[in-house]
Amino acid sequence: MSGHDSYPIPSRIRMERLGTLRRNMMRVTGAVAVSAMLTMGVAACGGDDGGGEGSGNEVTIGFMGDLTGENSGLVIPPRNGAQLAIEQYNATNPKVKIKFKPYDSQGKPEQATTLVQGAIKQDKIVGLIGPAFSGESQATGPILEEAKVPSVSPSATQITLAEKGWKFWHRVVADDAVQSAGAGDFITSQLKAKKVATIHDNQEYGKGLADAIGNAVKPKGAQIMAEGVDDKATDYSATVNKIKSFNPDVVYFGGYYAQAGRLFKQLREGGVKARLMSGDGSLATGLIEGAGQENAQGAMLSCGCLIDEAGTSNAKAKKFATDYQAKFGSPVAIYSGEGYDAATAFIEAIKAGNTEPEKINQYLSTVNFEGVGKPIKFDAKGELASQDIYVYEVKANKMPLLGNTKEAKVE
Amino acid sequence: MFDDFIQSFWPYTIDGLALGAIYALVALGYTMVYGVLRLINFAHAEIWMVGTFVALGTVQLLGVSSVGGIALIGLVAVMALAAAVVSGGAAMLLEVSAYRPLRKKGASRLAALISAIGASIFLQQLFATVVVPVVFGKSEAQGKLPVNEHFVERTNVIDIGPIVISNDKLIVFLGAVLMMVALDQFVNRTKLGRGIRATAQDPQAAVLMGVNIDRVVSATFLVGGAMAGVAAALYFVRFEQAWYFAGFLLGIKAFTAAVLGGIGNIRGALVGGFALGLFEMYGSSIFGSEWRDVVAFSVLILVLMFRPTGILGESLQQARA
Numbered sequence: 192m193s194g195h196d197s198y199p200i201p202s203r204i205r206m207e208r209l210g211t212l213r214r215n216m217m218r219v220t221g222a223v224a225v226s227a228m229l230t231m232g233v234a235a236c237g238g239d240d241g242g243g244e245g246s247g248n249e250v251t252i253g254f255m256g257d258l259t260g261e262n263s264g265l266v267i268p269p270r271n272g273a274q275l276a277i278e279q280y281n282a283t284n285p286k287v288k289i290k291f292k293p294y295d296s297q298g299k300p301e302q303a304t305t306l307v308q309g310a311i312k313q314d315k316i317v318g319l320i321g322p323a324f325s326g327e328s329q330a331t332g333p334i335l336e337e338a339k340v341p342s343v344s345p346s347a348t349q350i351t352l353a354e355k356g357w358k359f360w361h362r363v364v365a366d367d368a369v370q371s372a373g374a375g376d377f378i379t380s381q382l383k384a385k386k387v388a389t390i391h392d393n394q395e396y397g398k399g400l401a402d403a404i405g406n407a408v409k410p411k412g413a414q415i416m417a418e419g420v421d422d423k424a425t426d427y428s429a430t431v432n433k434i435k436s437f438n439p440d441v442v443y444f445g446g447y448y449a450q451a452g453r454l455f456k457q458l459r460e461g462g463v464k465a466r467l468m469s470g471d472g473s474l475a476t477g478l479i480e481g482a483g484q485e486n487a488q489g490a491m492l493s494c495g496c497l498i499d500e501a502g503t504s505n506a507k508a509k510k511f512a513t514d515y516q517a518k519f520g521s522p523v524a525i526y527s528g529e530g531y532d533a534a535t536a537f538i539e540a541i542k543a544g545n546t547e548p549e550k551i552n553q554y555l556s557t558v559n560f561e562g563v564g565k566p567i568k569f570d571a572k573g574e575l576a577s578q579d580i581y582v583y584e585v586k587a588n589k590m591p592l593l594g595n596t597k598e599a600k601v602e
Numbered sequence: 603m604f605d606d607f608i609q610s611f612w613p614y615t616i617d618g619l620a621l622g623a624i625y626a627l628v629a630l631g632y633t634m635v636y637g638v639l640r641l642i643n644f645a646h647a648e649i650w651m652v653g654t655f656v657a658l659g660t661v662q663l664l665g666v667s668s669v670g671g672i673a674l675i676g677l678v679a680v681m682a683l684a685a686a687v688v689s690g691g692a693a694m695l696l697e698v699s700a701y702r703p704l705r706k707k708g709a710s711r712l713a714a715l716i717s718a719i720g721a722s723i724f725l726q727q728l729f730a731t732v733v734v735p736v737v738f739g740k741s742e743a744q745g746k747l748p749v750n751e752h753f754v755e756r757t758n759v760i761d762i763g764p765i766v767i768s769n770d771k772l773i774v775f776l777g778a779v780l781m782m783v784a785l786d787q788f789v790n791r792t793k794l795g796r797g798i799r800a801t802a803q804d805p806q807a808a809v810l811m812g813v814n815i816d817r818v819v820s821a822t823f824l825v826g827g828a829m830a831g832v833a834a835a836l837y838f839v840r841f842e843q844a845w846y847f848a849g850f851l852l853g854i855k856a857f858t859a860a861v862l863g864g865i866g867n868i869r870g871a872l873v874g875g876f877a878l879g880l881f882e883m884y885g886s887s888i889f890g891s892e893w894r895d896v897v898a899f900s901v902l903i904l905v906l907m908f909r910p911t912g913i914l915g916e917s918l919q920q921a922r923a
Binding site: 258259260261263264267393418419420421423424425426427428429430431432433435436449452453456457460477480481483485 | 606610613614617621746747748750752756768841842843845847848850851883886887890891894895
């Protein structure tokens with residue numbers, strides 16, 4: 192049998208093998224495409240309960256975001272907030288009722304574009320709350336713009352969204368520029384960091400935020416280092432090694448909580464002692480669960496959102512916190528107030544007698560009311576007129592509000 | 603650019619080997635099935651994923667926390683055994699339900715591939731929508747989130763100058779090497795192993811020589827699945843997380859490792875796994891973590907350009923004669 196070893200493999204067979212391999216590679220690509228189509232199809236069919244025609248005394252407002260995916264923990268609270276606002280409005284027996292229709296994009300831009308077309312054409316939505324994330328907002332923006340349907344996102348924070356010149360797009364949250372400026376200031380002046388490492392997840396939102404943090408702390412004299420990781424990866428040992436040899440005072444991660452949990456765990460276990468920090472995408476208790484309570488202690492989160500469980504900021508916030516707890520059996524969470532405010536903006540427009548998308552959009556440019564966390568008034572770009580950034584700190588298994596970035600004190 | 607690489611060479615090497623060990627174990631499943639059936643079993647990544655959940659279940663069932671030292675080795679052995687049994691069984695079941703009917707009817711290999719993709723999506727969704735909510739008591743919305751369990755107490759067992767190895771990494775590496783040696787011996791020394799080699803070499807002749815092909819195929823899936831189960835237990839010790847979608851990326855990487863080493867070749871899977879793990883780490887070090895996969899796949903392309911059959915080249919039948 193050993194004689195076979197010396198037989199050279201005929202070149203024809205070799206080519207044939209290469210051919211098989213190549214075909215297999217093509218099959219892989221095909222497989223990915225097929226599975227992507229399948230999931231899209233399934234999601235498009237799911238949750239459809241007969242499109243509501245705007246019948247004069249009822250209009251449909253959509254909500255779009257990741258309702259079942261990996262980061263749904265960030266999107267279910269604003270969905271609940273919006274639903275609460277609309278139910279409270281419908282209970283007053285108004286002339287024009289609002290039908291609330293959630294669309295589950297799973298946070299995927301390609302899925303969101305398909306869904307938004309259906310929402311406009313079949314369900315005839317007059318306004319959209321969302322999409323929740325920046326990537327999907329980027330993808331759906333032009334479609335909404337062309338269909339002249341207004342949207343108010345409770346949570347898309349990417350800077351460039353406001354720079355597209357979209358006239359039908361709004362958001363009720365401060366963008367990453369404001370967040371990074373606020374957080375950057377906090378890192379250098381309150382945390383007194385001299386060396387800052389940023390890590391991002393290579394996605395629209397995460398990379399934008401992490402880069403902006405780097406740019407914000409650099410002029411203040413901090414030494415910076417930037418790293419990126421794959422958003423589906425589970426092994427970060429290379430990143431841990433890099434951070435360890437850089438030995439920073441603060442590590443800031445731009446990305447979502449499911450990954451932040453994994454990353455913070457591996458950083459701590461790898462012996463990184465720096466203060467760990469992340470943005471609004473990681474402001475969910477899933478972060479503590481993922482990292483482990485011990486590893487997550489002292490981690491800080493910056494956010495343009497106000498989560499005011501005790502309702503100390505104003506009477507409206509207090510009522511909202513109580514109503515929310517009563518309806519959903521859980522305390523207010525990230526962006527729940529923003530979801531409520533976004534829905535209220537549409538409600539105000541409809542109350543004023545506007546039932547056409549374009550009219551509603553016109554009204555939104557003049558809307559001005561006190562929301563449950565902050566004053567709601569849009570500028571010409573669709574951004575909030577007044578913007579604040581808040582810092583939260585992980586303590587035990589909770590993430591209590593530390594305060595405004597300008598005032599928050601750290602022991 | 604190279605400063606970091608030179609300065610932290612040892613940590614990168616150790617992490618690369620710990621990661622490569624898991625790639626290699628999973629790659630064995632791809633390579634064995636390919637060797638015997640000339641089929642890429644794309645559902646193999648999900649067989650591995652099943653194993654991570656079995657490991658999670660074992661830890662929860664035992665109710666242990668902060669395990670270290672010798673006790674950790676015992677725990678890993680229990681987890682690996684449970685995961686190997688369930689994953690091996692799942693792989694056999696997969697073969698019987700998704701591939702054998704097609705094979706009996708003489709369907710094309712493309713049909714089996716579609717069947718593999720279907721099985722893969724089925725298993726993912728089964729875990730996301732049924733197993734995680736029902737068995738692990740999560741809400742329906744949390745089914746697609748990773749399930750975490752913190753139970754390992756990490757200590758540095760080896761600490762010689764720049765070489766610092768934590769207990770979990772050492773266990774992963776040694777456990778994987780042990781399994782690979784065992785598999786190599788099984789394929790080369792036992793009667794069933796000879797059957798596997800014979801089938802890989804020439805299925806028709808093997809039948810004529812009295813080899814029961816169905817049994818050989820079942821055994822191949824069982825062994826490949828068991829290896830994936832052990833890999834899952836080792837992965838779980840290292841990352842303490844089970845996620846329905848984790849098999850996606852790991853499956854691609856393990857498949858790449860199998861191709862890199864020479865698909866169909868058991869020792870090739872080992873070489874490919876470690877090589878890929880090291881390339882990823884060194885690539886991240888030199889070019890930054892964003893370039894990790896780019897480096898790994900560029901190396902794959904380069905290797906295939908000059909050695910189209912992978913590093914070790916020959917397939918299962920010719921590797922030993």
